[in-house]
Amino acid sequence: MKKISSNPPLLPIRLFRWFCHPKLKESIEGDLMELYEERKVKSGKLKADVKFIVDVLFLFRPSIIKPTEGYQQLNTYGMFKNYFKISTRNIFKHKMISFINVFSLAVGLAACVVIYLFVSDEQSFDSFHSKNKNIYRLDEVQKFTGTNEQKVALSMPGMGPALKRDFPEVQSYVRFWQRGKQLITKDDTKHLIDNVMAVDSTFFDVFDFSLVHGDINTCLDRPQTILLTESTVLKFFKTASEALNNTVSWDGKDFQITGILKDVPENSHIQFEALLSMVTHTSGQNNVNDSWGANWMTTYLLLEPTADIKSMEEKFPAFMSRHMDDPQVNINYKLYLQRLDEVHLASNDIEHDYINYRKFNGSYLTIFYVIAAFILLIAAVNFMNLTTARASHRWKEIGVRKTIGAKKFQLFGQFIFESVMLAGFALVVALLLDVLFIPLINDLIGRNLAILPLFQNVWQIAAVLIGTLSLGIVTGIYPSFYMTSLNLSRVLKGGNKGEGKSVLRSTLVVIQFGLAIAMIVSTLLVVQQLSFMKESDIGFDKDQMMLVNMNNEANEKFETIKKELQNQSMIKGVTASGQRLGNNFHQWGFKVKADTGVLAITPSNVNVDYDYLNVYGIEVKEGRGFSKDNLTDNGFAFIINESFAKELRLKETIGTRAGHDWYHSDSLGTIIGVVKDFNFNSLHYKVNTLALVVHPDWGYSELSVKIEKGRTEEGIAAVKKVWDELVPSYPFDYTFLDAHFEEVYRSDQQMSAVVAIMTGLAILISCIGLFGLAAITIEKKTKEIGVRKVLGATESQIIFLLSRNFAILIIIAFVMVSPITYYALHRWLESFAYRIDINLLVFAGGGIVAFVIGILTISYHTFRSARANPVKALRYE
């Protein structure tokens, strides 16, 4: 072929070659070339080029363009179609087995989706801050004499500014002064606002909370300014724009609203309804910016991306010594930085953690992952067992395919295709199950999970699909391998490969039941521990205890309120305290004058009303309780707990001189009593040393009203009536102590609910798997059973015979799994200072439950075949 001197433009040719139907390509291209050559000779290259392009463009029409699915089936489309057809036929031919396969995979996947939703909800916390990788919370490890070492989320007001000055790594800091629930008023409108806190003006430099109205740069710069969230603003004003630059009052002073915040997202550990400017507290006489010694703020630092946390932490002791003139300072305080993403999920050992909404124990997320893996494994085992146990049903097909020329690899692919198809099918069912059951699960675990967000993210959809695909492949590998490993001649003869007894199948059953037993035992134990925490004697009475928020006026009129309430028949007791039970109490210095000198100790302290011990049913072990009749009991009498007494190791505790550390050593009070240890903190923690004191002039934060059981509604109404009459300045606002304790153990409760649900599912999946497997294996023994019956075997002998193998497997599973479970549970229980002992009966119970359920499951088949007429059995085949 002669080389053509100049060719038509390349791009149109390429385009044409690309879109043209391959059957037409050659001849049309030939036509185009011929025309081109001719035109070039006739009217020049340019015209020929243009005409060529026009021709190509006009060729772009439906009948010329190649079909998208390929004009010639060079792909394996037809093969897949065949696989699909055969698979579908198999699925519908063996409905029970297919149902078990799809259902168990679907339940497994559905459970995984729920767990994923739960975990991703937890992990989404604080992720909306754009600088979240560089934000750290300043925490302390405190070690004071006479008190347990503790991690706290509090810091001193002086620390933030000093760190910024001393460390170049610190870009910015922001301090939170949590004021809790506060009464905010606008003229006659009064509202209790839940979370009021003061923050530094750097708030928006560090965090990405959004401001709807106002100047983000200056809104926190001046004293007496306040930011309100949108929904809070609407409690006082009709519109947000009306509110901006208007004022509201708090604590008797006017605050200008310099900004309106968007409501705080649910997944923020910092929740607030109103923010006061910190400069309100740092300007004027009581400047707290250089306050050291007392920890009552929460400090967050924004560090340079390059900051080395370790080296910073190493410099903290020197930093502390620089700013605090106290030789003990580095023994008492060890500062450390906590990554922002750990605040929500890894703060369970941190106390005095007041700004931590929905704090969750992150290590439970690992447990959830493990459970998800268990469930999937159990479901996968069903598939593997049932498929391999029924391999003989497919041998003829395999034989024929092999004869026609299928390679091992292709057969393998076929079976993998089948399992992937089933997995895909299971995914659809799983999503339907989730849509149906997530509301129910939400009720059970007290969450607000939704499946929809799963589909709003391409990556998540991809992850779900890839997960399902790999599940299909992984579960398919062993059965496919098994099915294709057979020798052709044996397959065609319908040969046997020892199908009845498969070591691997037995192993899988052992794994399956092992996991189920482990989960049953764990559930039993977790529930036991939680009910132990709920019901164990924590040393005081938390039932029917109503807590009412108090302000100044309520404190002033406390005695009157108390008298009024005590007159009501359904009210069993009224008292008040400075802090609520269920958390650690504030700790401050305390001194005790012993024979050896003055001991300085830092116990937890609480300010209570005279009859606090009576109302809460706290037992006095030595000495006496507080009494109004004793004038010195106001501020100069202390009741300590046993732990404190033990720590002091005094010969005679009662009567020892003692006081808060600001009391002059010559004007101390007296220890008048020792109470039995009670768990004022959660049961995750050991009882700390505690001193109770009566200090009415400090004011109480909450009124405690003990209401008679069964008359709760009446009691609430009565308290409200009295309150509204006597305390017009403050709205009636109450909660119940047991509800507060629910909140304290929420993380544990949710974990136990999830574990319990998942255990139920694990048992369900294991059992339907066992049911299917029993059906198959017993069917294979039909002939044997017939012969045995003819020879005189009784029904019970046959039932025993059939059940024996499964029973042995369950027993092996139990024996293997028990020690591992014991160890794991032991580890979990160690996170509780107060815990149950692991009772081995729980293990026995779990084992027996699994055993009984397993045997009952297969009993349907064993009974049926044992009772069947042997004639039928022998005619089988």
Add this chain to the structure above:
Amino acid sequence: MWLRGNYNYFVMKKYQLGEFEEVVMLTVGVLYKEAYGVSIKKEIETRLSRGVSVGALQTALKRLEEKGYLKSFDGEATEERAGRPKKYFQITALGKKAMEYSKSTRDELWSAIPKVALDLKFGV
């Protein structure tokens, strides 16, 4: 996909031939053994003095072939075609019937026109 499979639709209409299709069929007949893309195009262009794009022609040829009115076979590859083979077309028996049908329907129509009508028309 486009125009694949059975053409019951066309069969039902019995020997349906579009105007351009008929021209192509006739031209293929005129060229007899020399009917391929470029020659058909040129023949139509010269005889009917109208422009024919390669795309329109190829589409018509393909459709006619699918209807079974034309059959094709690959011919020689020549230099000016950069080594691409020519695709020659021939009228099939069915194609002949279709052409005849088409012609006869027109003839019928022609013969049915009253003379006056034509006279009048030309008269205007």
